[in-house]
Amino acid sequence: xxxxxxxxxxxxxxxxVTEEIVKIQPRxxxxxxxxxxxxxxxxxxxxxxxxxxNGRLVVEPVRTLPYSARSYTQADIEEFIRFDKEETxxxxxxxxx
Numbered sequence: 001x002x003x004x005x006x007x008x009x010x011x012x013x014x015x016x017v018t019e020e021i022v023k024i025q026p027r028x029x030x031x032x033x034x035x036x037x038x039x040x041x042x043x044x045x046x047x048x049x050x051x052x053x054n055g056r057l058v059v060e061p062v063r064t065l066p067y068s069a070r071s072y073t074q075a076d077i078e079e080f081i082r083f084d085k086e087e088t089x090x091x092x093x094x095x096x097x
Contacts, residue, residue: 032059 018039022030032042040061042048047062072080091097 018036020033020036022033024030037043042061047064049058049060049062051058051060088097
């Protein structure tokens, strides 16, 4: 593998680019070199986002939540607000807020 580090200015900021040449295996597989995985925080079995952007392949880590997330409907949100208002009134009446 060829290892190269390039430093350049982008919008007035200094940027460091580390690159290596890797071979694409059958079925499109390739190995991200270990030092790049470490530097970018990629861990075993983690998820990444892969996208094509301006003729380049971009691989970004995907941060996941340690708990299930869900979507809320407008009715769910309205119910939460109604419940919150009632609870606030109750707590104020008891002198707790």
